[in-house]
Amino acid sequence: MLNNPQYHRQIIMDHYEQPRNKKENPTYPHKRMDSDSCIDDITVFVDVKDGVIEDISFEGVGCTISIASTSIMTELMKGKTVSEAQETMTAYFDMIALEGVDAEVLREAVVFQNVGRQANRIQCATLGWRGLKWILNQKEDNDGQA
Amino acid sequence: MDEIKTNFPFLMNNPNVVYFDSAATSLKPQSVIDQVTYFYTHLSSNIHRGEYQSSLKTENYFENVRKQVGTFFNTPTNSVVFTKNASEAINMVATGYLRNILKKDDVILVNEAEHASNILPWYKIAEEKQAKVEFLPLVDGRVDLNILEDVLKKGVKLMSIAHVSNVVGVIQDIESISKLTHQYGTILCVDGAQAVGHFKIDLEKLDVDFYCFSAHKMFGPSGVGVLIGKQSLFETMTPLHYGGGSNARFDTLGHVTLKDIPYRFESGTPNIEGVLGFGAAMDFITSIGLETIREHELELKDYLLEKLSKMDHIKIYNPYTEVGIVSFNVKGIYAQDVAFYLNHHHIYVRSGNHCAKLIEGIIETESSVRLSLSIYNTKDDIDRFLSAIETITLEKTIDLYL
Numbered sequence: 001m002l003n004n005p006q007y008h009r010q011i012i013m014d015h016y017e018q019p020r021n022k023k024e025n026p027t028y029p030h031k032r033m034d035s036d037s038c039i040d041d042i043t044v045f046v047d048v049k050d051g052v053i054e055d056i057s058f059e060g061v062g063c064t065i066s067i068a069s070t071s072i073m074t075e076l077m078k079g080k081t082v083s084e085a086q087e088t089m090t091a092y093f094d095m096i097a098l099e100g101v102d103a104e105v106l107r108e109a110v111v112f113q114n115v116g117r118q119a120n121r122i123q124c125a126t127l128g129w130r131g132l133k134w135i136l137n138q139k140e141d142n143d144g145q146a
Numbered sequence: 147m148d149e150i151k152t153n154f155p156f157l158m159n160n161p162n163v164v165y166f167d168s169a170a171t172s173l174k175p176q177s178v179i180d181q182v183t184y185f186y187t188h189l190s191s192n193i194h195r196g197e198y199q200s201s202l203k204t205e206n207y208f209e210n211v212r213k214q215v216g217t218f219f220n221t222p223t224n225s226v227v228f229t230k231n232a233s234e235a236i237n238m239v240a241t242g243y244l245r246n247i248l249k250k251d252d253v254i255l256v257n258e259a260e261h262a263s264n265i266l267p268w269y270k271i272a273e274e275k276q277a278k279v280e281f282l283p284l285v286d287g288r289v290d291l292n293i294l295e296d297v298l299k300k301g302v303k304l305m306s307i308a309h310v311s312n313v314v315g316v317i318q319d320i321e322s323i324s325k326l327t328h329q330y331g332t333i334l335c336v337d338g339a340q341a342v343g344h345f346k347i348d349l350e351k352l353d354v355d356f357y358c359f360s361a362h363k364m365f366g367p368s369g370v371g372v373l374i375g376k377q378s379l380f381e382t383m384t385p386l387h388y389g390g391g392s393n394a395r396f397d398t399l400g401h402v403t404l405k406d407i408p409y410r411f412e413s414g415t416p417n418i419e420g421v422l423g424f425g426a427a428m429d430f431i432t433s434i435g436l437e438t439i440r441e442h443e444l445e446l447k448d449y450l451l452e453k454l455s456k457m458d459h460i461k462i463y464n465p466y467t468e469v470g471i472v473s474f475n476v477k478g479i480y481a482q483d484v485a486f487y488l489n490h491h492h493i494y495v496r497s498g499n500h501c502a503k504l505i506e507g508i509i510e511t512e513s514s515v516r517l518s519l520s521i522y523n524t525k526d527d528i529d530r531f532l533s534a535i536e537t538i539t540l541e542k543t544i545d546l547y548l
Contacts, residue, residue, distance in 0.1 A: 005548040012544050039482075039498045039513050061512065063480040064544055115547045120486070 044131035070128025169518035211425035235358035235373035258507035287314035309341035315467030366427035470519025
């Protein structure tokens with residue numbers, strides 16, 4: 001089931017046509033990700049309280065892969081601790097680099113397991129994910145300073 | 147036109163490819179490639195050097211291309227400055243010419259259809275001089291002379307505009323715009339990047355102050371551009387760069403005497419092979435004839451528009467286009483996914499905002515697919531594109547990533 005291309009296609013289409021958590025939350029820490037190679041332009045908003053991702057959303061425009069991968073990311077990350085989120089991100093970036101699929105951690109995100117074969121789509125598949133990574137790293141820096 | 151394809155090694159080496167991105171860069175005919183190679187295999191010398199045979203010969207070739215540009219665009223030979231591309235030419239006008247006369251609150255007039263190359267140099271100089279960049283409203287991508295006159299009346303130092311927009315494909319009436327700008331004492335700079343090589347351009351008739359373009363969009367090599375300007379304006383223009391080739395003499399006190407126009411604007415060893423190749427590109431165009439090129443591109447464009455406009459899932463943004471540039475979207479599929487799907491069918495198009503990042507003000511979309519035509523495209527190319535685009539679905543575009 002999980003490796004059925006038709007099922008994967010359905011999940012991507014669903015997230016592209018009805019993206020989850022697509023709203024602005026400007027009061028949250030956020031990061032605008034506009035790719036230099038294309039015109040995808042997505043801002044990720046993350047609210048972390050006591051080491052837990054309480055809320056996460058995104059806004060913007062992009063291709064199927066960037067919108068669907070960001071939408072799936074928001075569903076995966078909500079409620080996770082920061083360290084769980086880091087672990088999931090590592091698994092995701094490994095998968096995109098074609099270095100193995102951890103289906104247990106990545107769940108629906110496994111639909112992007114072959115995107116890495118199209119080099120010009122790697123930026124799209126990781127756009128929202130890199131945004132989240134940037135925000136969490138900033139947060140760590142700030143917490144470290146405090 | 148299949149015969150013309152045989153002049154283009156890229157098409158011979160990639161027989162499956164349909165190349166529809168000539169607005170980004172045109173393919174190169176064999177004769178241009180041969181001329182570039184000829185420089186390295188037979189001449190291989192610098193210009194403005196020594197008394198030896200190959201240097202003199204190279205200089206002769208180089209200066210003959212300058213004359214050729216003059217004839218091709220009906221402009222005096224000494225009004226032709228070689229640059230590295232159209233962007234550099236526009237930057238020379240902004241930083242070398244306009245900077246010397248621009249004052250606080252002066253107005254530079256552009257419009258939202260312009261390419262980044264014809265907006266950012268003006269932003270930079272306006273910021274430095276506390277001048278203003280204003281945007282002329284267009285009607286279906288076109289300058290309305292009445293609106294323009296109202297704006298010019300309020301005082302505009304310089305207007306810069308593309309002869310042909312790289313997204314909407316409208317040919318501006320430069321002759322009328324030039325008359326009007328001069329009536330109000332406004333300097334007119336024209337970005338000809340998308341016009342050159344597609345139809346006859348007579349600069350004496352257009353009477354613009356500056357005309358900028360690059361060779362690579364008219365079958366020439368990349369790395370060569372041209373700035374054409376009026377002598378009286380060139381006389382007040384400061385070179386952007388100083389070095390070899392641009393000075394006549396200098397002393398230890400810092401006194402420098404520059405060479406005559408246009409050489410003072412060309413310091414350092416230029417892209418000699420590129421300029422020579424550009425000469426071959428103009429020969430290629432002349433051998434086919436600009437009228438033939440124009441007719442061919444219009445015929446294909448009309449055929450494409452006729453078929454494409456009948457497809458309900460296609461939104462065309464510039465049905466009024468006057469050149470071989472058509473911008474469209476497939477409803478419900480993002481432009482980049484459409485381009486990637488077409489690439490899967492070996493059809494090369496451009497997607498995005500085409501460096502015209504303010505284009506949303508003109509065509510109500512920030513992202514589109516652009517198809518641009520040239521002499522080597524055929525009706526068969528269009529048919530292959532039409533059959534791919536007719537059957538495109540979101541599912542099919544996603545399947546490429548599974």
